[in-house]
Amino acid sequence: MSGKRKNFYGKRKRFQRKYPEVTCSVCGKHISNVTTALFQPDDDSPAHFDCVLKLVKEKIKPVEGEKLIYLGHNSFAVVDYRLYKQQKLKIIRKTEWEAQEKALKWKKSIRIKLP
Numbered sequence: 001m002s003g004k005r006k007n008f009y010g011k012r013k014r015f016q017r018k019y020p021e022v023t024c025s026v027c028g029k030h031i032s033n034v035t036t037a038l039f040q041p042d043d044d045s046p047a048h049f050d051c052v053l054k055l056v057k058e059k060i061k062p063v064e065g066e067k068l069i070y071l072g073h074n075s076f077a078v079v080d081y082r083l084y085k086q087q088k089l090k091i092i093r094k095t096e097w098e099a100q101e102k103a104l105k106w107k108k109s110i111r112i113k114l115p
């Protein structure tokens with residue numbers, strides 16, 4: 001033998017999911033990663049996470065010493081920033097962005113079944 005190992009299996013092909021083409025309802029740009037998009041409660045359309053974060057920040061208007069964070073499950077909260085830097089969490093205000101039932105239905109519609 002020549003010492004070089006032959007590849008018997010060939011190159012492996014990675015499975016790439018193809019999501020539907022979607023545009024953000026806030027900024028109008030293409031959403032490249034649909035799985036990180038949030039559902040707009042007003043007009044039943046997806047939006048970038050960062051665009052939603054800006055909208056929530058305008059709605060809640062955190063004052064100095066407060067920080068807006070994403071808690072998960074479509075909810076945001078304003079926390080005390082001084083305690084947040086010390087890795088303690090004191091929630092001052094909390095808001096839900098989208099209804100859980102509608103969000104789940106929308107995300108299930110884009111889910112792709114693996115072969």
